[in-house]
Amino acid sequence: MLESGELTVPDLVAGYISRIEQDNPDINAFTQWHKEESLERAHHIQRKIENGSAGPLAGVVLGVKEVFCQKGFPATCASKMLASYEAVYDATVVERLLAGDAIIIGRLNMDEFAMGSSNENSMYGPVRNPRNTSRVPGGSSGGSAAAVAAGMCHASLGSDTGGSVRQPASFCGVVGLKPSYGRVSRHGLIAYASSFDSVGAFGSTVHDASVILKAIAGRDDMDATSSTEPVPDYPALLDEVRPDITIGIPKEYFGDGLDPVIRDRVMLVAEKMEAKGAKLVDIRLPNLKYAIAAYYVLATAEASSNLARFDGIRYGHRADMKAVRARLKAEEAELTADGAADLSGLDTPMIRLYKQSRTEGFGPEVKRRIMLGTYVLSAGYYEAYYGKAQRIRRLIKQDFEQAFSKVDVIISPTAPTTAFELGSKVNDPLQMYLNDIYTISANLAGICGISIPAGDHSSDGMPIGVQFMANAFREPELLNAARLAEMVCGESADASSP
Amino acid sequence: MSVTIDDVKYMANLARLQLSEDEAASLVRDMNDILGYMELLEQVDTSDIPPLEHVSDTGAGFRPDKAHPPLDHEEALKNAPDADSDYFRVPRVID
Numbered sequence: 001m002l003e004s005g006e007l008t009v010p011d012l013v014a015g016y017i018s019r020i021e022q023d024n025p026d027i028n029a030f031t032q033w034h035k036e037e038s039l040e041r042a043h044h045i046q047r048k049i050e051n052g053s054a055g056p057l058a059g060v061v062l063g064v065k066e067v068f069c070q071k072g073f074p075a076t077c078a079s080k081m082l083a084s085y086e087a088v089y090d091a092t093v094v095e096r097l098l099a100g101d102a103i104i105i106g107r108l109n110m111d112e113f114a115m116g117s118s119n120e121n122s123m124y125g126p127v128r129n130p131r132n133t134s135r136v137p138g139g140s141s142g143g144s145a146a147a148v149a150a151g152m153c154h155a156s157l158g159s160d161t162g163g164s165v166r167q168p169a170s171f172c173g174v175v176g177l178k179p180s181y182g183r184v185s186r187h188g189l190i191a192y193a194s195s196f197d198s199v200g201a202f203g204s205t206v207h208d209a210s211v212i213l214k215a216i217a218g219r220d221d222m223d224a225t226s227s228t229e230p231v232p233d234y235p236a237l238l239d240e241v242r243p244d245i246t247i248g249i250p251k252e253y254f255g256d257g258l259d260p261v262i263r264d265r266v267m268l269v270a271e272k273m274e275a276k277g278a279k280l281v282d283i284r285l286p287n288l289k290y291a292i293a294a295y296y297v298l299a300t301a302e303a304s305s306n307l308a309r310f311d312g313i314r315y316g317h318r319a320d321m322k323a324v325r326a327r328l329k330a331e332e333a334e335l336t337a338d339g340a341a342d343l344s345g346l347d348t349p350m351i352r353l354y355k356q357s358r359t360e361g362f363g364p365e366v367k368r369r370i371m372l373g374t375y376v377l378s379a380g381y382y383e384a385y386y387g388k389a390q391r392i393r394r395l396i397k398q399d400f401e402q403a404f405s406k407v408d409v410i411i412s413p414t415a416p417t418t419a420f421e422l423g424s425k426v427n428d429p430l431q432m433y434l435n436d437i438y439t440i441s442a443n444l445a446g447i448c449g450i451s452i453p454a455g456d457h458s459s460d461g462m463p464i465g466v467q468f469m470a471n472a473f474r475e476p477e478l479l480n481a482a483r484l485a486e487m488v489c490g491e492s493a494d495a496s497s498p
Numbered sequence: 499m500s501v502t503i504d505d506v507k508y509m510a511n512l513a514r515l516q517l518s519e520d521e522a523a524s525l526v527r528d529m530n531d532i533l534g535y536m537e538l539l540e541q542v543d544t545s546d547i548p549p550l551e552h553v554s555d556t557g558a559g560f561r562p563d564k565a566h567p568p569l570d571h572e573e574a575l576k577n578a579p580d581a582d583s584d585y586f587r588v589p590r591v592i593d
Contacts, residue, residue, distance in 0.1 A: 084577075085577050086576065086577060088569055088573045088574070088576060088577070089569075181553050181554060182553075182554050195551075195552070195553065221561050224559070225552075225554065227554065228559065287542070289538070290538060290539055290541075290542060292535075293535060293536045293538045293539050294539060296532065296536065297536055297539070304513060308514075311514070312579060313578075313579075313586060313588055314577070314578055314586055315577035315578060315579075316577075316579070317579070318579035318580065321589050324589075348591075349589050349590070349591075350588070350589060350591050351514070352516070353589055354514045355514045355515060355516040356516055358513075358514055358515055358516075359515050359516040359517070362515075364521075367515060367517075367521070367525075368525065368528055368529075370513050370515065371506070371509055371510065371513055371515070371525055371529065372529060372532060372533075374509045374512050374513040375501070375505075375509050375529065375533070378509065378512065385536065385539075387549055388539050388540075388542075388544060389539060390549030390550050390551065391542075391544035391547040391548070391549050391550070392539055392542055392544060392547075393549075393550040394547050394548065394549065394550035395542070395544070395547060397550060397553065429528055429531070429532065430528075430531045430532055430535055433532070444553075445553065446553025446554060472553070472554070
């Protein structure tokens, strides 16, 4: 439509802006949107389309999670710690999207520092699920999923450290792609757990997600862990979908705790793919049950280290120094009044400034993870927790290697339930963590995964997500399987029961 | 193994956090819950399994040692809570 001139890029942007202005107060997906800049850029890109010089993403309108740096705009991580922080450079992924002539229309809400599975840990307040605003959108990229589901942008960027792209995609009924570790540069992605963090894409279709992946993937000298593996033309590979694939069904992903309606739906999708020519094979991933425990040891350890940089000195929130000094004086007076001459336990003003700044800047979940990470790394506990978890991480990776020697992709549910009610899990952090059971192992193993919508739940009406996983750098196989599943889900007359 | 209020206060100092009594008490509860769940890991015999440090085995690789323009002063200091034209300003360290 853009090529024929029926619709112009400024029309498109204006349409999204009015949708945001109308619906964002209820959904709270966008933290801010850039009306003037986006419209101005839309005119510029329209001219490029007309004179034939437009890039591959011309006409694509995106939202970007608050975890990414975009020069000249706030990058808050939805934290009071970074409430007044403004990025001084572009994340590599942002730079690549803009170089392809995409329009970044605004910034998206998230769980603070990407820690959460419900998008309730945000200084901007919770994001609400567009399908039912009393339910969560999932997290931590809840804003990114909700914005696409609510039609506020074509596609969006999120980050996935333990499922933070795939789980909200599942809850909101959109496609969420987590590429292999190292497939996409992390430069300019504010770090949570660096050995797990992956940049991911949300879209309405598998094709949309593949277009974004092609634009952002590839080696970047600013991220030493980014891979030199060549980047295939992912969208072009989808022109011809291969049905003759081998799909692994891991017994462990269909056990206790899984909603039976979701289990049946995932199996139905697998059977429909079998009818198209796919081969279904039973596989075992025996160490799945240790994945959550291993992940929360390793990820909180990395978080406690990464978040040590927030000290209130070079950037971020700094506590009021006068109040800090007054408090220290009072503590000193208290100690000397007791007759104790030993003031060695008293913080220096500098140390107390760090502590006070961090305490005021971080929310409860971030503090909890910093504390857990500090604990598992501390003297005497290191080997029992951190060392142990690293060894189990290897076992989990080996399970997948063995599985992928027999199958092209693995099918499973994305989450054990559909989107839950706001507030229903906030007081029980462990229950919240257990929600990541099916997504977390892909991050432990560094492989790729995707969640695609497979109709709605028969009793609560909320979207159900099906997850596919493929070996590291096997995004072509992953996208092929996801596209095939998307086709079989779309073939049924009633979309709610594929 | 169970976490006490003193453990929490000790960890808070290492993590440079200043917890209120309420926060410390609720962290005792949460950390015991979560660390208790992590005891699951003890079921696995990992004596012959080396720790996994990097998921990719390709190594970091080399790149040319080429200088790029750094952030200028103004940009680098732009987000500082307190700065003059050249430096970050911090509280006096030595009285």
